[in-house]
Amino acid sequence: MKMLEKEVRVLMREPMVIAMIVLPFIIYSSMAPFYGGIAEQTKEAAKLEGVKTAILVCDVDQATRLLLETIVSRQKTNMTIHLLEGCNATSVLAEGYDIVAVINGSVLRRSFSTALYVRGSIEKFTKTMALPATASAVFTDLLARGGEEEVNMTVKSYVYLNNRLYSFEELSSIFNSATIMIMALFFILFPAASLGAVLIGAEREERMLDVLLSLPVRRRDIALTKATAALIVSLLAAASAIGGYMVMLTRSGLEVPFRFYFTTLDIVLYAVALLSEAFFVVILAMLISIFTSTIRGAQAVAPIVAFPALIPFFMLMTGLPLSYKTATIPYMASIYSVLAPLIGRNYAVVSIAAQFTEALIVAAVFIKVLESEIAISGPETLKQMARRLRRRR
Amino acid sequence: MIVIVDRVEKVYPGGVRALRGISFSVREGEIFGLVGPNGAGKTTTFRIIASLIKPTSGKVIVDGVDVVAHPFEARKRIAYVPEEVGGYRRLTGLEYLKFIVTTFLRARGASREEVEKSVDEAVELTGLPYEKLSKTKMGDYSKGMKRRLQVAWVLAVKPKLAILDEPTTGLDVEASYELRHLIKEYSKKYGMTALISSHNMFEVETVCDRVALIKNGLIIDEGAPREIVEKYDAVNLEDAYMKILSSKKTMHS
Ligand SMILES: Nc1ncnc2c1ncn2[C@@H]1O[C@H](COP(=O)(O)OP(=O)(O)OP(=O)(O)O)[C@@H](O)[C@H]1O
Ligand SMILES: [Mg+2]
Numbered sequence: 001m002k003m004l005e006k007e008v009r010v011l012m013r014e015p016m017v018i019a020m021i022v023l024p025f026i027i028y029s030s031m032a033p034f035y036g037g038i039a040e041q042t043k044e045a046a047k048l049e050g051v052k053t054a055i056l057v058c059d060v061d062q063a064t065r066l067l068l069e070t071i072v073s074r075q076k077t078n079m080t081i082h083l084l085e086g087c088n089a090t091s092v093l094a095e096g097y098d099i100v101a102v103i104n105g106s107v108l109r110r111s112f113s114t115a116l117y118v119r120g121s122i123e124k125f126t127k128t129m130a131l132p133a134t135a136s137a138v139f140t141d142l143l144a145r146g147g148e149e150e151v152n153m154t155v156k157s158y159v160y161l162n163n164r165l166y167s168f169e170e171l172s173s174i175f176n177s178a179t180i181m182i183m184a185l186f187f188i189l190f191p192a193a194s195l196g197a198v199l200i201g202a203e204r205e206e207r208m209l210d211v212l213l214s215l216p217v218r219r220r221d222i223a224l225t226k227a228t229a230a231l232i233v234s235l236l237a238a239a240s241a242i243g244g245y246m247v248m249l250t251r252s253g254l255e256v257p258f259r260f261y262f263t264t265l266d267i268v269l270y271a272v273a274l275l276s277e278a279f280f281v282v283i284l285a286m287l288i289s290i291f292t293s294t295i296r297g298a299q300a301v302a303p304i305v306a307f308p309a310l311i312p313f314f315m316l317m318t319g320l321p322l323s324y325k326t327a328t329i330p331y332m333a334s335i336y337s338v339l340a341p342l343i344g345r346n347y348a349v350v351s352i353a354a355q356f357t358e359a360l361i362v363a364a365v366f367i368k369v370l371e372s373e374i375a376i377s378g379p380e381t382l383k384q385m386a387r388r389l390r391r392r393r
Numbered sequence: 394m395i396v397i398v399d400r401v402e403k404v405y406p407g408g409v410r411a412l413r414g415i416s417f418s419v420r421e422g423e424i425f426g427l428v429g430p431n432g433a434g435k436t437t438t439f440r441i442i443a444s445l446i447k448p449t450s451g452k453v454i455v456d457g458v459d460v461v462a463h464p465f466e467a468r469k470r471i472a473y474v475p476e477e478v479g480g481y482r483r484l485t486g487l488e489y490l491k492f493i494v495t496t497f498l499r500a501r502g503a504s505r506e507e508v509e510k511s512v513d514e515a516v517e518l519t520g521l522p523y524e525k526l527s528k529t530k531m532g533d534y535s536k537g538m539k540r541r542l543q544v545a546w547v548l549a550v551k552p553k554l555a556i557l558d559e560p561t562t563g564l565d566v567e568a569s570y571e572l573r574h575l576i577k578e579y580s581k582k583y584g585m586t587a588l589i590s591s592h593n594m595f596e597v598e599t600v601c602d603r604v605a606l607i608k609n610g611l612i613i614d615e616g617a618p619r620e621i622v623e624k625y626d627a628v629n630l631e632d633a634y635m636k637i638l639s640s641k642k643t644m645h646s
Contacts (some may be wrong), residue, residue, distance in 0.1 A: 207479025211543070214443045215493070216468040216500035371464075373446045377406060384407045 016292050016300035027307050037318040038126050045130035051076040058087040064107045071142050087140045090116040093160050099135050111152040120159040125319035132157035132168050177258035184295040185334045187241035188278045189309050193232035194302035196282035199226045200289035201298025219370040227282045261341045269348050273337035276352050280359035281305050287366040293379040330356035394418040395586050401451030403437050411437040413610040434610040435590040436476050439556050441614045443473040445546050451570040469500050472552035482532030482541040490515045492632035497550045509548050515549035521598045536563045548579050573600050594631035
């Protein structure tokens with residue numbers, strides 16, 4: 001047998017390595033609906049189909065008013081456009097319009113300034129972020145074609161989200177900051193999962209599991225001390241990564257972006273969310289590692305339990321359901337708390353509480369497993385199950 | 394009787410019938426040996442008594458405690474050295490002794506001084522130089538050194554019941570000699586009961602007060618080594634062992 005062949009065989013005969021190979025396919029392919037969501041929302045935003053728009057005639061002269069009336073009656077976009085009097089965009093948005101364009105200026109002076117107000121939603125975040133650009137292009141086009149000559153147009157976009165008005169720039173900054181903050185999740189989840197798994201895998205590989213389990217120690221204490229140890233060390237790893245990142249940002253002269261949008265309370269909330277997910281992941285990694293007999297196998301458990309954390313990360317791009325039910329799904333705590341500045345803290349609190357509860361449930365299962373014979377014969381049991389499955393086929 | 398094993402059967406999840414109803418009891422302070430061919434069920438028996446695995450049926454009582462119903466209480470009374478000896482690769486021998494002695498004795502409510510005394514005693518019992526114990530990690534210990542470490546802590550904490558699965562396998566002549574004498578000494582001095590398995594009949598003959606011969610998950614004979622030797626008109630236990638196995642073979646066929 002060639003050397004490479006031996007190495008590959010050694011890896012591929014590890015059940016957890018197989019799981020590590022198969023799982024990403026399942027996870028990513030199951031994310032198709034989310035991606036479909038992105039494409040659909042982008043299309044919706046581009047086509048402006050069914051978009052209900054109001055043009056608010058605010059501070060314009062008579063000639064301009066006439067021009068606008070002509071434009072609106074002749075426009076051939078997919079939008080329905082109503083011409084209304086007034087300057088208060090938010091109250092019009094509340095009436096059920098998707099876009100409100102407040103137009104100031106004069107056709108005679110060939111100068112317009114348009115304020116675009118878009119009704120945004122976290123559920124359709126991609127569309128929310130794409131709409132202002134498409135809408136402003138369409139309006140510029142309409143106004144320019146209506147006038148004989150080139151016009152001077154300024155457009156400023158606002159997004160009305162969750163009863164608050166954000167400038168478009170502000171919203172994308174918050175979104176970017178949230179994306180950056182999400183990275184901290186992986187700084188802590190991967191070390192936590194890996195260390196938790198190894199603490200169990202090593203006991204077996206070093207032939208110490210029998211000794212440990214024969215000692216007069218409560219199973220709960222074994223589970224919790226191992227989890228705590230893995231958490232402490234992975235917190236150090238995360239602190240190092242986040243610290244280095246901050247140094248990089250400040251040294252390079254960039255402002256730390258999330259300082260503007262995230263209050264101290266928001267940051268604390270996010271830290272607690274990270275901790276709750278890390279705790280969940282550590283315990284889950286330890287539980288699965290009971291079925292491995294080697295450190296090699298335990299190492300493969302880390303990506304298995306950390307991978308699902310990517311799902312909410314993708315959901316952040318497509319838009320997140322604002323429902324408490326979704327918030328209680330595992331791995332959701334970080335995403336709901338990182339969005340707290342936009343959607344309020346209630347979802348985050350519910351999500352964190354749920355995540356801790358789920359961690360405790362997994363811990364209870366893990367403790368039961370440690371009390372049972374599976375702790376001793378875990379890998380053997382897995383083999384038996386696989387054999388039975390094969391026989392049935 | 395400090396250990397009562399009553400009609401214990403064990404069928405492993407895969408369907409292997411490792412034990413087919415074995416019963417024996419051990420008196421306090423006694424050294425009881427379990428002998429038998431590979432795969433006979435010795436380790437399975439020990440793991441059941443040490444509450445690591447559960448019997449399919451039957452009962453095990455240690456010092457009045459039902460091992461299956463109250464494993465935590467049972468574990469306070471039992472110290473166990475598995476057959477496959479291990480060690481934490483990244484801990485020094487001394488760190489390991491401190492950890493395990495503290496863990497065991499704290500559960501029994503021992504004071505800090507008692508724990509420290511036992512750690513010192515364990516260090517002494519390993520027979521290894523202090524330098525080696527405190528400076529070298531267990532990953533660099535030989536198999537025999539690891540086993541000496543494991544047996545040392547078990548003796549040092551003076552459990553009600555010490556379970557030693559093949560304690561001298563892999564030890565050099567001198568170390569096995571010392572170990573056998575230590576086990577006997579601790580049993581006499583502190584009334585410690587010991588369950589030992591071994592493939593070395595000389596060892597069993599010199600150390601054990603009584604032995605049970607186990608084969609295919611059944612006890613096929615039991616008694617003081619001397620009695621067994623006499624009963625089969627053998628020169629020593631090894632001779633008797635061979636006679637028993639061959640007679641049982643012909644009996645079955
Ligand atoms: N975890 C397990 N799962 C399934 N079968 C097992 C398991 N452990 C042991 N066995 C089987 O149970 C039987 C008894 O094994 P055991 O280890 O108790 O024997 P032993 O007397 O200690 O042997 P040895 O002298 O080789 O140590 C054997 O057939 C073995 O293959
Ligand atoms: Mg054995």
